Amino acid sequence: MKANYHTHTMRCHHAVGTEREYIEKAIEAGMEELGFSDHVPYRFPGFQSRIRMAMEELPEYISVLSVLREEYKKDIKIYIGFEAEYFPELFDGLLEELSEYPYDYLLLGQHFLEPEPMGLYTGSAVRSEGELQRYVDLSLEGLSTGKFLYMAHPDLVNYIGPEHIYRKHMKRLCEGAKRCGIPLEINFTGYLERRNYPCARFFQIVSEVGNPVIFGCDAHYPEVLARKELEDYGMKIVREFHLKLLEAMKIGS
Numbered sequence: 001m002k003a004n005y006h007t008h009t010m011r012c013h014h015a016v017g018t019e020r021e022y023i024e025k026a027i028e029a030g031m032e033e034l035g036f037s038d039h040v041p042y043r044f045p046g047f048q049s050r051i052r053m054a055m056e057e058l059p060e061y062i063s064v065l066s067v068l069r070e071e072y073k074k075d076i077k078i079y080i081g082f083e084a085e086y087f088p089e090l091f092d093g094l095l096e097e098l099s100e101y102p103y104d105y106l107l108l109g110q111h112f113l114e115p116e117p118m119g120l121y122t123g124s125a126v127r128s129e130g131e132l133q134r135y136v137d138l139s140l141e142g143l144s145t146g147k148f149l150y151m152a153h154p155d156l157v158n159y160i161g162p163e164h165i166y167r168k169h170m171k172r173l174c175e176g177a178k179r180c181g182i183p184l185e186i187n188f189t190g191y192l193e194r195r196n197y198p199c200a201r202f203f204q205i206v207s208e209v210g211n212p213v214i215f216g217c218d219a220h221y222p223e224v225l226a227r228k229e230l231e232d233y234g235m236k237i238v239r240e241f242h243l244k245l246l247e248a249m250k251i252g253s
């Protein structure tokens with residue numbers, strides 16, 4: 001892999017490893033670009049999330065990465081980003097707070113259908129079309145803001161109802177992403193942990209719609225960046241579904 005833009009750190013409380021450890025592992029793996037995309041510090045009214053850094057911890061994330069980006073610049077290109085859900089009621093406020101900081105990109109990772117703590121985890125098995133529809137509607141609204149670089153684990157939604165309903169909505173997602181020029185991720189941590197994604201039924205639709213795809217390690221520990229079998233797995237999907245693979249993204253001007 002030449003580049004990976006989906007990297008977490010211990011700051012989100014459910015990943016391990018410092019920024020430096022991830023950088024050194026990426027260099028060891030021969031990567032040319034490493035983007036950090038730790039879970040964005042949303043402020044939920046009256047609730048402190050335990051799966052993301054707090055807003056107060058954000059300055060240190062930015063400053064540590066800024067120093068390391070300089071220190072390692074001869075070896076690897078470092079980007080500073082976040083993985084963020086799109087919550088319409090909170091998104092503008094989030095962008096406003098982030099605008100104080102020099103970050104490079106956001107990935108859309110729609111882990112919840114409503115803000116925490118009330119929101120249903122998107123990867124929970126659901127039978128109702130309503131949840132699937134909500135996932136696709138929210139994601140498309142998010143992508144249409146133009147604020148996202150790509151969509152992480154687009155097939156996170158775990159719909160177990162009729163297949164034609166899945167296809168109807170996920171085709172809308174793929175077509176909308178294509179209109180917005182947003183690539184879709186093949187997520188390696190989902191594969192590693194045998195989650196419901198990446199899934200063949202989704203990449204069949206991606207193939208039909210013709211979306212570009214990109215590999216994302218979604219690293220929650222540094223070693224994930226250097227596991228060659230993950231890239232082999234990704235290439236298998238690319239070949240099986242004749243997908244257009246992007247090796248790297250253009251970030252910034």
Ligand SMILES: [Zn+2]
Nearest residue numbers: 008014039220
């Ligand atoms: Zn995570």
Ligand SMILES: [Zn+2]
Nearest residue numbers: 006083109218
């Ligand atoms: Zn992630």
